[in-house]
Amino acid sequence: MSSMVDPRSPMETPEPEGRQRLYRVRGIVLRRRDLGEADRIVTLLTAERGKLRLVAKGSRRTSSKLAGHLEPFCATRLLVARTRGLDIISQAEMLESFSHLRERESAIAIAGYLAELVDALVPEDERHEAVYDLLFAAYQLINDGGDERLVSHIGEMGLMRVLGYRPELSRCIVCGRDIEAEINGFSVEGGVVCPNCLVGRPDARPISVNALKMLRLIDRGEIQRLLSLRIPADVATEVGDHLARYITRQAGRDSAARRVVAELRLE
Numbered sequence: 019m020s021s022m023v024d025p026r027s028p029m030e031t032p033e034p035e036g037r038q039r040l041y042r043v044r045g046i047v048l049r050r051r052d053l054g055e056a057d058r059i060v061t062l063l064t065a066e067r068g069k070l071r072l073v074a075k076g077s078r079r080t081s082s083k084l085a086g087h088l089e090p091f092c093a094t095r096l097l098v099a100r101t102r103g104l105d106i107i108s109q110a111e112m113l114e115s116f117s118h119l120r121e122r123e124s125a126i127a128i129a130g131y132l133a134e135l136v137d138a139l140v141p142e143d144e145r146h147e148a149v150y151d152l153l154f155a156a157y158q159l160i161n162d163g164g165d166e167r168l169v170s171h172i173g174e175m176g177l178m179r180v181l182g183y184r185p186e187l188s189r190c191i192v193c194g195r196d197i198e199a200e201i202n203g204f205s206v207e208g209g210v211v212c213p214n215c216l217v218g219r220p221d222a223r224p225i226s227v228n229a230l231k232m233l234r235l236i237d238r239g240e241i242q243r244l245l246s247l248r249i250p251a252d253v254a255t256e257v258g259d260h261l262a263r264y265i266t267r268q269a270g271r272d273s274a275a276r277r278v279v280a281e282l283r284l285e
């Protein structure tokens with residue numbers, strides 16, 4: 019075995035004792051909690067480093083320069099100092115405040131639900147840039163006045179897709195035959211089930227033609243088309259029920275996600 023010697027000796031790359039190393043991230047604030055007298059721990063989903071818990075020192079003081087850039091659901095650009103414990107936010111600069119989102123209780127509720135879902139489903143220190151993009155897009159849609167319940171389903175389905183739990187929507191997951199425009203089944207084990215295979219499967223429930231159409235539009239990312247449609251309330255409710263059961267089964271194997279889906283889902 020040959021051994022490699024690092025050509026840079028410590029003498030040539032001096033690093034002053036205690037110097038903090040800095041890094042930059044873009045993040046969306048998922049939640050915050052108080053720490054000590056004046057600080058907060060802020061949980062963010064970042065584009066570069068996945069979910070991070072960071073300390074915002076002094077951010078509960080009225081004089082804080084950080085606080086305004088770390089409101090819930092904000093997208094913000096951060097300069098972060100690495101420490102032995104939780105890293106510390108050194109600077110914060112708002113990228114997008116989604117200010118209209120904050121004007122409606124229903125919008126805040128949906129934004130909060132999506133934030134909790136992301137928090138429950140995305141592990142810490144695992145990079146998920148697609149989830150950041152998805153959450154940013156969902157908040158943008160809500161901010162622009164999009165139907166909030168529809169946006170929440172777009173967010174749910176998008177999360178399933180980018181986290182690797184995308185349901186099959188074209189072929190029966192049992193026999194493989196193409197799904198036709200009739201009442202089929204939707205199974206929490208993986209997607210659509212044809213009428214023949216639906217019989218005697220407790221994991222599947224009937225799904226209407228319109229609900230399956232809506233799921234497919236969401237899955238294909240035809241967001242503008244969806245937002246321009248008048249979706250009957252019963253179809254939206256049906257889609258919501260299927261998605262909630264699916265998420266609980268597929269991604270909700272840990273208790274946090276199951277709790278979020280069960281308790282926070284809005285009727």
Ligand SMILES: [Zn+2]
Pocket residue numbers: 190191192193194195211212213214215216
């Ligand atoms: Zn079948």
